[in-house]
Amino acid sequence: MVTDKKKAMLYQQALLQHHKNPVGFNEAISFSHQARGSNAACGDEITLQLAYADHTIKAVAFNGESCAICRASASILCQQLPGATAKQAGEHISDILAGLDGQQAFPQEAEALMAVSQYPVRKQCALLPWTALKEIIPQLLADANVESHAEENSENPQEKN
Amino acid sequence: MYDQSPYKSDFAVFSHPDNAELCYLDSAATCLTPKVVVEAMYQYQSFSHANSHKGLYRLSASATELVEQARASVAEFIGAGVDELVFTPGTTEAINLVANSFVRPRLSTDKNIVISCAEHHANLLPWQRLCQQSGAELRVVSLTPQGLLDVAELSDLLDDNTCFLAISHISNVLGGLNPVEEVCRLARQKSIPVLIDGAQAVSHGPVDVKDIDCDFYAFSGHKLYGPVGCGVLFARADCIEVMEPDTLGGGIVEQVSLTGTRFISGPMKFEPGSHNVAAICGLVAAIDYIRGIGWSDLVAYMNELSTYLHRQLGDLPFIKPLTPGTSGAWLCSFQCQGVHSHDVAGMLDGDDIAVRAGHHCAQPLHHYLGLKSSVRVSLGLYNGREDIDRLVASLKNTYQLLAAD
Numbered sequence: 003m004v005t006d007k008k009k010a011m012l013y014q015q016a017l018l019q020h021h022k023n024p025v026g027f028n029e030a031i032s033f034s035h036q037a038r039g040s041n042a043a044c045g046d047e048i049t050l051q052l053a054y055a056d057h058t059i060k061a062v063a064f065n066g067e068s069c070a071i072c073r074a075s076a077s078i079l080c081q082q083l084p085g086a087t088a089k090q091a092g093e094h095i096s097d098i099l100a101g102l103d104g105q106q107a108f109p110q111e112a113e114a115l116m117a118v119s120q121y122p123v124r125k126q127c128a129l130l131p132w133t134a135l136k137e138i139i140p141q142l143l144a145d146a147n148v149e150s151h152a153e154e155n156s157e158n159p160q161e162k163n
Numbered sequence: 164m165y166d167q168s169p170y171k172s173d174f175a176v177f178s179h180p181d182n183a184e185l186c187y188l189d190s191a192a193t194c195l196t197p198k199v200v201v202e203a204m205y206q207y208q209s210f211s212h213a214n215s216h217k218g219l220y221r222l223s224a225s226a227t228e229l230v231e232q233a234r235a236s237v238a239e240f241i242g243a244g245v246d247e248l249v250f251t252p253g254t255t256e257a258i259n260l261v262a263n264s265f266v267r268p269r270l271s272t273d274k275n276i277v278i279s280c281a282e283h284h285a286n287l288l289p290w291q292r293l294c295q296q297s298g299a300e301l302r303v304v305s306l307t308p309q310g311l312l313d314v315a316e317l318s319d320l321l322d323d324n325t326c327f328l329a330i331s332h333i334s335n336v337l338g339g340l341n342p343v344e345e346v347c348r349l350a351r352q353k354s355i356p357v358l359i360d361g362a363q364a365v366s367h368g369p370v371d372v373k374d375i376d377c378d379f380y381a382f383s384g385h386k387l388y389g390p391v392g393c394g395v396l397f398a399r400a401d402c403i404e405v406m407e408p409d410t411l412g413g414g415i416v417e418q419v420s421l422t423g424t425r426f427i428s429g430p431m432k433f434e435p436g437s438h439n440v441a442a443i444c445g446l447v448a449a450i451d452y453i454r455g456i457g458w459s460d461l462v463a464y465m466n467e468l469s470t471y472l473h474r475q476l477g478d479l480p481f482i483k484p485l486t487p488g489t490s491g492a493w494l495c496s497f498q499c500q501g502v503h504s505h506d507v508a509g510m511l512d513g514d515d516i517a518v519r520a521g522h523h524c525a526q527p528l529h530h531y532l533g534l535k536s537s538v539r540v541s542l543g544l545y546n547g548r549e550d551i552d553r554l555v556a557s558l559k560n561t562y563q564l565l566a567a568d
Binding site: 011012013018021043044045046067068069070071121124127 | 510520536
């Protein structure tokens with residue numbers, strides 16, 4: 003068997019692990035936000051669902067038909083996000099984008115995607131779930147503002163008077 | 164049969180150290196280029212290049228002669244008259260030319276155009292747009308279980324209001340040979356003009372447009388071991404006569420004033436601007452290369468190799484071909500059970516095996532078959548049994564890694 007030695011293996015063990023046992027795949031959660039990502043090049047579609055409360059992402063799930071790269075990437079997303087604030091979720095996206103562009107090392111939890119940066123045509127597969135997440139972030143930030151205003155108001159009801 | 168193709172050494176690509184292990188199985192997308200084609204283009208561009216059909220000096224005159232000799236050579240190759248052969252940049256432009264120059268003026272809301280559901284987007288979108296713009300109906304013929312055009316259904320769909328019929332000779336996804344002679348006979352009985360998209364078929368054996376009895380036949384040089392940038396439209400002389408030029412520019416006029424233009428007659432009126440003479444020389448060299456091998460040897464070799472491909476893939480229970488019974492095809496489109504087609508292509512690429520994955524510019528066909536995508540393996544003269552053996556080994560490994568528990 004011939005293997006291109008110049009590039010790292012795209013389908014490395016860590017990625018295959020996520021592909022075979024994806025975190026959050028087809029999981030039923032009581033979600034507050036959802037967004038769909040689609041890849042015009044291959045027709046892949048995934049739906050990302052997110053439960054957000056108290057300024058924090060509580061749970062993330064995804065469903066849809068996609069390739070192993072996209073599914074592993076979505077699985078990593080589902081693994082990383084619970085417990086994060088909207089701002090931290092935005093930072094996760096920036097880290098993944100920078101990693102895929104080869105600008106910085108991947109965060110350890112996302113190392114399974116490392117080789118993808120060497121395969122430009124497959125970057126869009128890895129990006130798909132993160133692009134969907136990016137769509138949700140402004141809504142989370144808006145909700146966070148509403149919540150914090152509400153909290154401010156309830157904590158200091160007299161201030162507005 | 165040889166493990167390695169006897170024609171492989173004709174192609175320089177494999178002698179490059181980067182490509183020593185290249186297993187190229189995407190010839191339905193584009194064929195690799197034999198040395199003789201590259202050499203012909205190099206010779207022309209280095210030593211004979213000039214603007215054809217315009218200059219009054221020796222170099223230009225010989226470029227003109229090259230183009231016109233090429234027209235005669237290509238015309239003979241497909242049984243066309245020399246006054247019926249238009250050089251285009253490719254199949255896509257050829258079909259668009261027919262849509263805009265021949266069909267558009269004949270369309271109205273009560274008319275219809277007939278195509279099949281297996282068409283490449285290049286032989287679908289121009290007709291779809293014409294129908295949308297004119298209010299005409301786009302009628303779509305379905306396929307037999309073997310993946311061929313359903314001629315009985317086609318016959319039912321053709322009526323007095325059918326303005327045009329556009330059908331592929333061989334589908335770029337399914338690979339079977341459509342009975343275009345029969346299709347043209349049916350259409351002729353109802354005086355319906357026919358275009359055959361020959362992009363795939365032109366490399367599969369001798370094509371004679373007079374035997375087929377079509378009005379238009381389009382193909383690209385690069386699917387015939389020639390270069391990208393030169394395609395061909397055969398148009399019957401009486402069709403050419405009634406067609407107005409679509410793309411306008413220099414070299415296609417008899418007389419121009421600021422208020423009006425009189426165009427030249429004949430195929431050249433569809434070739435505005437400067438000819439891509441290097442690509443045209445490349446196409447002629449490709450045709451000469453095929454003539455040198457001879458159709459009977461070429462077809463026999465490819466048929467034997469295809470039989471081996473279908474047999475070997477047939478032995479893999481996890482490989483599901485899109486349609487059964489296309490064993491005569493020089494390609495095979497399939498799904499690998501439990502593995503996304505892009506992952507199959509990605510895994511094969513890891514073994515330096517080049518295949519196509521996706522919808523292959525035939526999204527409606529995949530929709531018709533209830534699929535989103537498939538993997539396509541297509542053969543060329545440089546392939547031998549070694550390539551198919553490597554494909555099979557890599558597919559087994561792919562399935563093992565990505566799908567098996």
